[in-house]
Amino acid sequence: MAIHLSPRRVAAASLSALALCFAATASAQTVLRTVPSSDLKIVDPIWTTANITRNHGLMIYDTLFAMDEKGVIKPQMVDRYSASADNKVWSFTLRPGLKFHDGAPVTSQDVIASLARWAKRDTLGQKMYEAMDSIAADGPNGFRMTFKQPFGVVLDALGKPNPLVPFIMPKRVADTPADKQIDELVGSGPFTLAKEDFRPGDRVIYRKNTAYVPRKEPASGLAGGKVVHVDRVEWVMLRDPQTQANALLNGEVDMLETVPSSGYTGMRTNDKIELVDVMPAGPFTVLYNHKVPPFNNPKALKAAMLAINQEAMLRAQVTFRDFYKPCASIYLCGSLYASDKTGFYTGKPQFEEARKLLKESGYDGKPVVILLPGDAPALNKLPAVYGQLLKQVGFNVDVQTTDWATLVTRRAKKDLPENGGWNAFITFWGGVDASSPIGYSPLTGNGDLGYFGWPVVPELEALKTKFIATADLAQRKEIATQIQQVVLEHGVLAPLGEGKAPTAVRRGTITGLLPSPAVLYWNVRKTSAPSP
Template sequence: MTSPGRLRTLAAALLGLAILVAQAQAQTTLRVVPQFDLKILDPIWTTAFTTRNHGYMIYDTLFGVDEAGKPQPQMVGAFEASPDKTVWTFTLRDGLAFHDGAPVTSEDVVASLARWAKRDSLGQKMYAVLDKAEVVDAKTFRLTFSRPFTMTLEALSKPSGVPPFIMPKRVADTPADKQIEDTTGSGPFMLKADEFRPGEKVVYLKNPAYVPRAEPPSGTAGGKVAKVDRVEWVMIKDAQTQVNALVNGEVDMIEWIPTEHYAKLKESPGVELVNAIPSGSYAMHMNHLVPPFDNPKIAKAAILAVNQEALMRAQIGFKELYRTCTSIYPCGSQFADGQTSYFTGKPQFAEAKKLLQEAGYDGKPIVLLYAPEFVVLNKFPPVMAQLLQQAGFKVELQTMDWPSVLIRRTKKDPADKGGWNMFITGWGGPDTMNPLFLAPLTGNGEKGWFGWPTDARLEELKTQFLFAADDAERKKLAEQIQLQVFDGAIFAPVGESTPLTAVRKNHVSGVVKAPITVFWNIEKK
């Protein structure tokens, strides 16, 4: 016979087990098909959107931008600027801690900003006039500039390209040209490293120690409340398989829908299409460091081959989802301008052939990088190859997956020795709103973004823009910067589109309108 005491012990054990089982069952998992695979985990080292989104999962920023694009404090609790805007003092808010339990300190912030500034266009300009970044105490730091720096908050809240994520000092001390190996952050989610399978799945767990701000979520600002326990990024390359997985309930969300299935998703009763992020753009980028695009005439000939309507029609398909736009800034935005020198967005093959002849193009094929399984961009390269051939170029499409494109574009070798000549990529609206946010305009020569053009005039204009007295002067300088981009044959805009997110209707809610895709505030039923 079992004693009453043993029965009570057994009952307590069974109750405890039942509670654990109930808790496990109650856990919510949001399964998402991201834009593309995550292989690079360092958001300071690359401008890849998936790596940037990964950054927002596990890191936090000093400031965010609200839905209107205005900087708002995030990790910062209070700040003040001297009347002449040369001295800025910031105090961190209470409750900030890294995933390992260590408090976030001013030393972590100063080290993180220093590393970020080596990789980002605005960061480089900012630190060029920074006299010192000093730790005042554990929660207070100060930035002192040699001249008034009115774009401090814009820099610290930069939402895309290379956002200034805050990392532990030991991680931020990693040289800027080397990828980090430690993914300890302080954000609302934590990377589950033992389940990270590049090409298959990325898993994030809710950070139970994260203290969100009290304000409602807005853009990358406000309260970052994780309302699911687990987020899984599921890598599905085939567009039809993505759609089937969503319709069948195998995944809950497709970050960017494959546009060839727009009509089907629009009519599906179990799917809701959400316009959560602003319209983005696409651009053709060239390697100016090696032949043939080290010759500006040949680079200009390639730009003259661009046919925006043909490229956008091929990639997006549905006219209501795209538009041509010749400005390097979003059409309709503050700095958008119709002055684009020779660039019309329409092909000018005769002029292109003339430039090639004048430049002595030797007929060597240019290497155009092509990721056929990356549904967001996969129609552009074949069409661009045809356009270039009509302009007099010989073209070699080199096939690989998109993460390999991201790695390949870092190589500065000649194209026939593992390098490259051209690729096409996309940019979010926040990446192109401001000439100092534009990653392709980062730095000069080999210190710049992939493609590495050298243009002293462009650098001078960027500096003038940085210290412009008012919006009217900035507008004039933004126009001059755009003209210099075309006259210097830096890159060419391809067009704009409206990215749509698809979620399971009546199962997923709370998607935040933001300049980039964020996963806090999302609820799953």
């Protein structure tokens, strides 16, 4: 069953037309309508690290383990597990009654196939499989991992919350080659998604999985009992921030996952709206294409990093000082591995040194293509400001506006910019994502096997392996600092500081939102709006 992802563009429809469409919903159902952070066009959560696709995965798939609100990894699909004294043999048993949406039971063969596909694309998964000797079924509901050397972060890998998440799929789906997108949307999670309910550019309709059996523990973060209290959740794709605000005020949607900075002032003073802190702060980063000029030249790359002005860029994007913080560390400031040992990189512009380095690089003046996602209000100011800063250094800059879904597809291209490739793009990471070197997707130095930008930094990969091999916290902190210094020195990424945005709901109608790296829709209740 092929899923055709051709976008259905929503005409600049009036809110009244939107309301007429909503009125067709059966009144007997409890329907929660929300505006997600961006449009969903790629539905394979192992094929892309886009947060919107990860969030889609959280709706329809389940995981072996999951991270709770305090950052502790807890069993999810797993009923019980054990590890040998030397951490070389790990045994797992699935909890009983797990079923996919098509009614088939979840088996150890599904798990093994799903993990194998995930590990081909995920950086932590790659490390785990490098250390692994074998993974084998132990009956229909059990499996065993045997490692060549101790691998102390098995649970961190299986319960990682950030893209790429090791979601469990049916074996026939997981057998899809890792470089090809899946064409079935069958999971075992708390919601289902049918082909006819997926309308890119318009809406995505998730229906309650009535056969799902939640864990008995209370919900906490991504862990615990995923109890669904609504009949369906509709992701409504509204691009314009003012249209989003009007739809929320008029009751045509119940939530905005993230409040654009342009709407913050009006919403915080409106008695119909409640702003909720759900997702923690996270860092913005610049990713550079190391395969093509000019950033395949270390001096040009360093010049681009020295042009960064975190304060100016964050102020333009986030606006309100309460919601942003400059920070030169690659890790979330205040987190366990954050360090002020950042070498030449300060997050403050050093134009004179940057101009000197750019001249020494032999830069030929060809346009540097920076991708700007016009439909992502949480990101779309940063590329333009960065473009102006690069011009002050001497780069010829071409800021190209696209939509986020196209950016996600285009960033996978290794072509020259004039042939559809790119030089730089800016993205945002959840705070949990950026708190440890083993779960932070862009910290790769293994070239084509790594994250977009494809830097080749063997020293980085060796340090990550060393980090994984030790359980000593002091040693881990020292290694994490070394990783930071290598990442910045080689321009693997450039931190732009941290930002956050509240979630907006209609006051008195939505309860049960869980603090988490993503807005979650289990545990959430919707009640009628209070009388004015």
